[in-house]
Amino acid sequence: MTGLQEALDGRWAHVRQEARKQLAGSHFVAVPGETIEQARERISRLITELPVDPGVAAGFPKEYGGGADPGGSVVAAEMLAQLDLSLMVKAGVQWGLFGGAVVALGNERQHAAYLPDIITARLMGCFAMTETGHGSDVQQLRTLCTYDPATETFDLHTPHEAARKDYIGNAAKDGRMAVVFAQLITGGKSYGVHAWLVPIRDEDGNPLPGVTIGDDGHKAGLLGVDNGRISFDHVTVPRDALLDRYGQVSSDGAYTSSIENDTRRFFTMLGTLVRGRVVVGGSSSSATKSALTIAVRYGETRRQFGAPGEQREIVVNDYLVHQRKLLVALAHTYALTFAQEELVIALHEVQTADGAVDEHRQRELESRAAGLKAVQTWHATHTIQVCREACGGAGYLAENRLPGLKADTDVFTTFEGDNTVLLQLVAKGLLTGYRDAFGSLDGWGRAAFVAEQVREMVLERTAARSLIQRLVDAVPGRDEEVALTDRGWHLRMFEDREKHQLDGVIRRLRRGAAQKRDRQFDIFNDVQDHVLSVAKAHVDRVVLEAFVAHATEPRLEKMCDLYALTVIEANKGWYLEHGRLTPARAKAVTGKVNDLLKQLRPEMRELVDAFAIPEEWLNAAILREEEGRQETMAAHDLSVR
Amino acid sequence: MTGLQEALDGRWAHVRQEARKQLAGSHFVAVPGETIEQARERISRLITELPVDPGVAAGFPKEYGGGADPGGSVVAAEMLAQLDLSLMVKAGVQWGLFGGAVVALGNERQHAAYLPDIITARLMGCFAMTETGHGSDVQQLRTLCTYDPATETFDLHTPHEAARKDYIGNAAKDGRMAVVFAQLITGGKSYGVHAWLVPIRDEDGNPLPGVTIGDDGHKAGLLGVDNGRISFDHVTVPRDALLDRYGQVSSDGAYTSSIENDTRRFFTMLGTLVRGRVVVGGSSSSATKSALTIAVRYGETRRQFGAPGEQREIVVNDYLVHQRKLLVALAHTYALTFAQEELVIALHEVQTADGAVDEHRQRELESRAAGLKAVQTWHATHTIQVCREACGGAGYLAENRLPGLKADTDVFTTFEGDNTVLLQLVAKGLLTGYRDAFGSLDGWGRAAFVAEQVREMVLERTAARSLIQRLVDAVPGRDEEVALTDRGWHLRMFEDREKHQLDGVIRRLRRGAAQKRDRQFDIFNDVQDHVLSVAKAHVDRVVLEAFVAHATEPRLEKMCDLYALTVIEANKGWYLEHGRLTPARAKAVTGKVNDLLKQLRPEMRELVDAFAIPEEWLNAAILREEEGRQETMAAHDLSVR
The missing domain is CATH 1.20.140.10 (Butyryl-CoA Dehydrogenase, subunit A, domain 3)
Known part of the structure; x- marks a missing residue:
């Protein structure tokens, strides 16, 4: 290892080295010219084959088999990105956004119930924040989630097309649950955006009643990631599906939070997802x-x-x-x-x-x-x-x-x-x-x-x-x-x-x-x-x-x-x-x-060379051919001069 | 037509208007998310359906059914580019580069023999200049074409892999002939780069003996254009296949040209292809x-x-x-x-x-x-x-x-x-x-x-x-x-x-x-x-x-x-x-x-709007949906406030 590589590899050099070893083997490498179906199929398969330690589990709490190493989890993702960016994004959706939101916003019961299956990818999920009509202004999301004390459930609803969730990774094909961001309403009052853990597909992969799922279709790139659109038509969500670390709703509909101000609370929640x-x-x-x-x-x-x-x-x-x-x-x-x-x-x-x-x-x-x-x-x-x-x-x-x-x-x-x-x-x-x-x-x-x-x-x-x-x-x-x-x-x-x-x-x-x-x-x-x-x-x-x-x-x-x-x-x-x-x-x-x-x-x-990207990951024909070709040409040129 | 549009449409406004009319109908419009096979099939089909007048024939001499309107031919291509860039490039290869080279470098006999079929796309062709080892330095191309007075033929040869023709449009699938650029050698002396009109495929589409054709495969874009690689293994080319407007070889191998200096002659030839x-x-x-x-x-x-x-x-x-x-x-x-x-x-x-x-x-x-x-x-x-x-x-x-x-x-x-x-x-x-x-x-x-x-x-x-x-x-x-x-x-x-x-x-x-x-x-x-x-x-x-x-x-x-x-x-x-x-x-x-x-x-x-691109050519879902959606959302926002 050169001094340059040592400097670039930095504090998590061990995570990088481990990835270079564990992910050797060309079947993880990006495949040029795939159709969207081929790419999705391949990435859905590979995502279940990724090494868990110190890879995809690095960011999760120790008690559920994680590494409790947030820094390591970022570096592990950076390494995946050198293999195949679809694979990185798919992993990022599953363990970073979906899993990460459950960790950051959920309570211990929710952690125990879901994290083990999330880590092993037995439970694939979505992070449903962005809406068609609003990309950046997430405080003004239009999806509504209204509490009804009579039934002790929430009513999750997409009021119009601009409020549908859009560009959501894992939505078009693989996601069985979604962390859904919506305006929490109880007692006729809105408390700002919160998140719920909501099932969207049954075991056979069919959308659940009231859930409409669309496909964003072909994209400029990242063909292996199944981005889609999700709408909710008055879907009933149990009270305990609220990821309630920063805001709780009691059975009679009373809202409590350790952070009084709606805006501050919202940005605190967002901050945990940095x-x-x-x-x-x-x-x-x-x-x-x-x-x-x-x-x-x-x-x-x-x-x-x-x-x-x-x-x-x-x-x-x-x-x-x-x-x-x-x-x-x-x-x-x-x-x-x-x-x-x-x-x-x-x-x-x-x-x-x-x-x-x-x-x-x-x-x-x-x-x-x-x-x-x-x-x-x-x-x-x-x-x-x-x-x-x-x-x-x-x-x-x-x-x-x-x-x-x-x-x-x-x-x-x-x-x-x-x-x-x-x-x-x-x-x-x-x-x-x-x-x-x-x-x-x-x-x-x-x-x-x-x-x-x-x-x-x-x-x-x-x-x-x-x-x-x-x-x-x-x-x-x-x-x-x-x-x-x-x-x-x-x-x-x-x-x-x-x-x-x-x-x-x-x-x-x-x-x-x-x-x-x-x-x-x-x-x-x-x-x-x-x-x-x-x-x-x-x-x-x-x-x-x-x-x-x-x-x-x-x-x-x-x-x-x-x-x-x-x-x-x-x-x-x-x-x-x-x-x-x-x-x-x-x-x-x-x-x-x-x-x-x-x-x-x-x-x-x-x-x-100090980036130390394994030769097989680079995966470019010109690197394999060029040296030999140039030698032939140079030899030829000499012979004709 | 607004004053702005008039200014932008310019001197060839009639060509633009004609294209907007003639190419109406959505079957010319780019199709997102095609596979490479679908794109190639569609473009190969559409290329034969393009209007000839004042479209693809605009740049050809009047005596062969052309419009003798070089400016109009450029503008017609610009219009195709607003429909589908693969279609424009495929047309550019066929009529601009291939056909254009025959017009500019060929003699009258060659014009009469080939131009009618080129204009109607019955004869599809390639412009084989670029080589794998040399992109920009076309004066130093490595392909050789050597005259033999004994047989009164040329020997066209690719001496090594770096000299193979590469990125050539129409090569991988449709081209039956190619204008091939190579070093002309006669009497043991090189006279610089010249061009020959060489058959590369038979009627059934199979490469001719001595011609090896490869496929450049999937590209970043332009999937409808079949770029490929061509090598020649001592292919015999008749003397009269030389496009000899700027340099002639007599049956006994004597070279003549109206331009003495090799470099000047070469750049004059290139200049006609501007x-x-x-x-x-x-x-x-x-x-x-x-x-x-x-x-x-x-x-x-x-x-x-x-x-x-x-x-x-x-x-x-x-x-x-x-x-x-x-x-x-x-x-x-x-x-x-x-x-x-x-x-x-x-x-x-x-x-x-x-x-x-x-x-x-x-x-x-x-x-x-x-x-x-x-x-x-x-x-x-x-x-x-x-x-x-x-x-x-x-x-x-x-x-x-x-x-x-x-x-x-x-x-x-x-x-x-x-x-x-x-x-x-x-x-x-x-x-x-x-x-x-x-x-x-x-x-x-x-x-x-x-x-x-x-x-x-x-x-x-x-x-x-x-x-x-x-x-x-x-x-x-x-x-x-x-x-x-x-x-x-x-x-x-x-x-x-x-x-x-x-x-x-x-x-x-x-x-x-x-x-x-x-x-x-x-x-x-x-x-x-x-x-x-x-x-x-x-x-x-x-x-x-x-x-x-x-x-x-x-x-x-x-x-x-x-x-x-x-x-x-x-x-x-x-x-x-x-x-x-x-x-x-x-x-x-x-x-x-x-x-x-x-x-x-x-x-x-x-x-x-002054660009006057027909609505169906724009072909973007957000333009079709967005207005309606925003109205719904605005109405909704008013009702919840």
Whole structure:
């Protein structure tokens, strides 16, 4: 194991190594060009063959055969994503979303009754939250669940077509129960969204009375996952089917909860389900790594044009623009890997902590999960596309894996939270930090200054705090004098962009609030692009801090330079606009990036090999054929010259 | 017909209208979720049912039943692309590439013998240029075709696996002949790449002796096109199978050609085939328009979050960030439509001109075709992805068309020329303009200045020349005083970026040549990113000039403002770096863009309706369902409040 691999494998290296061993054997590997029926059949079968320990059971409580290892469960999912994304998503639905909701929202009786069968996949289930008419605004779901004290049952009902559950994994074919999210109504009053464990199919797989199940049919990708639609026509649900950890209904219909405020309660419930987003972010990076491995290795053998007068063989990886695509994407992938590692550690610590949940840490975790999910999934969409193009026509053939990686991961940018909405959430978290210090938005209008002190409080460092502070403090005063690879300077540039943009948004919101007091939508909408920039700047900083904390050897240092400088380069418009870069230094940044690419060029192959994806998992015909073919061609060319 | 539609439909409006009428009827429309066998079967059938006039025959000579209307043939293909991209590509292979090569490279006897059957699709054929080992460097193809005066035949041979023809449309299933590109060897000497018309299958569809045909199998998209691989094992080809317009071999093996230089002859032959790139660029924009129509219309009905305190209904199109995605993409699509129109006119005029080809115009046409193909196909890939995400989960379902549009167009960024390679071609064209004035690259080392005069010659205006000159001349001296919507200022900003970057590249190439005289690869590779920036700047200008020429009414003026200002905004780093924007003005640009979005928001629906895509061609379930559903939901919400 190389030092690079050790760094990338991180704290759960043992889970990764175990998966590489346990899931060896090609029958787990993605199959290109399947029909939807073939894919569903194969994935339904494989899902029951997955190793339970430390795999799919990692996230469950010890008393039901689980590993009580939330971090390990995320990493196990990331490994599945390198085999087959349908398999990962199907597993994520079954054990992450469905099983996870029962664990997080259910009581002990419910745990005992269902978890053993959920873990072994004897009981397949759905997570029925999203509705056709409402994706992101889950607090406003339209499905109703009304308690009737006379019968001591709930009435679960879909009032109109926009309220039907949609895009639900496991619904079209395999799910026998569903965790259904709906508005809880009792005594004529609504208490907000809660969840019930509801049977939807009988033993023979037929929908139960009152339950209508539709099929979402063919999708862009993830053909092995049976997404569907579920409607309820006044379905009777027993009182004890309510997953009632956060809200209980007594037999006479009285509602009780440890959390008074409906909104707070709802978001507390949602907060317990944060793992799904962490898994999606990490899994999309797994796919990115597969794609980069394929493209970089192909680029080591593929030639494009003859290079007259050159002694050496020029391959496509030798081209600056090819490096600009693949090596830069690789540096960002490294950065995101370390940020994901820090996030998984944070998740693990929050979810294994004794005693009450630390609200501040929980909120911080949710914000980081949202931000990194958005950034990792967009990075995956972008990078897999770049890899496809880097492989030319070969990249378009299913046998070379890239089409599948692309089609399967595409949906990640909008599921488990639309990326744009998630970034707004991140920004709102930052704004809330301000508000907690200054009071409400109205209050901001009176506060004439923004205290450095407050800013420090909001922009908390997220990794290796003391190291980072030391690096930042060591930067001399004038930027022009600082080396372009000075880590403290990078950190300061990232922080600066975030702080300044946050200040700007707050100023504009205050101004807007003063002018358009009654038009809340417009106040926020006018600055929505600015709000998203703040969120991106924040995530960039979180990612850089994680990279800095893990850049423990020379190649990682260089990759960290490349990450930092390409982010600065991509935002040079902002830096120049705000006097943080002089024109001369902005040009020097570009020169330094090209210089780093030259230095890292010989390492490209090792940098992807460090992802340690088993050869059979890569499953791309061009990797099997290309080396032999190029040798033949080179020999031929020599003979005809 | 609205004024917008009239402007977009352009000079070949009659061809578009005819297609909308002739291709009505849902059996031409793309079918989501087909297996590869179903798709191939359907497309093979439909290809024989396409209207010949003014459709598939438009590009052929009148004497064989064609329309002698090269421009019309491009527009007819663009229309097919709105129905089904597999159908468009299959038609493009048959009539554009295969038939087009016979027209352009063949002699009259060959025209008479084959064109009638090609036009009616009785004779299906392939265009066998690309090889597994060489995509872009077609001058270095490895297939050999050697003349033997003893038998008066050629020997066509694939010397090794990397030389097999690959990704060839019509090869896996339907093609009976192929235009095969190979190195012509006679009398022991190679004369470069030529083309032969070679039978590959017998009447029963079996490969002929010596011909090995493979199947490229499942692809990311375009399942209806049967791409395959062809190898030749010393296949005997009669002497008169050579498409010999540009080079002839006499029975005794003597080679003659009207073009002495092998390279020049080869690029002249390639140049006659320019239409393929024009079709791919235009067709990718057709797909972009379908995607935008779907996303904008869905965004008019889809709600995301409740907007407390608002009287009006807030739909996703009301969000600034949604407008930043869709409206900006829409403005760029308009811009590219007009640029494509100008390109098609240029193509039409060159290809219908009497007498000898004007070399300068031909070169200009090839360069513009390359640049617009690259920019349009990348814009399609980007925009269709944005539209998919803008539709959330619904965008991922095959029934809503976007997955098909995305998967089918993906390959366009690398076929008919890899986009990166094409942009290099554009840049080399600009550099050649310099060289023609200054002499060779070596000569540049001596030339100490860059004359304005030369620059003017290189940076020729591409549309509405006198109007544009007037606008540029009317801009007052100091930028800060000019309105942000001043068209002359936009034009000057675009020109400036192109000129200055071109100067910069030349300066760096000269310096490189002086320092590394013997290392040609490094000299160019060191500035490759800069070279691509020049090409992008050039294409941006060409596109703006076309938009200016066509912006004949107020909404088009605003869309042109939006196009120009978002390009300036995207490049503000460069403008600030080079003192072309002050920080204050750079910020004002962003403000103005947001302002334009607000002004154009109410027009979104009309702006996509002007593409005039027949409702049945759009073929997206969400458009059929969404309106009714939203009405039900709104009514319900009112009743529960």
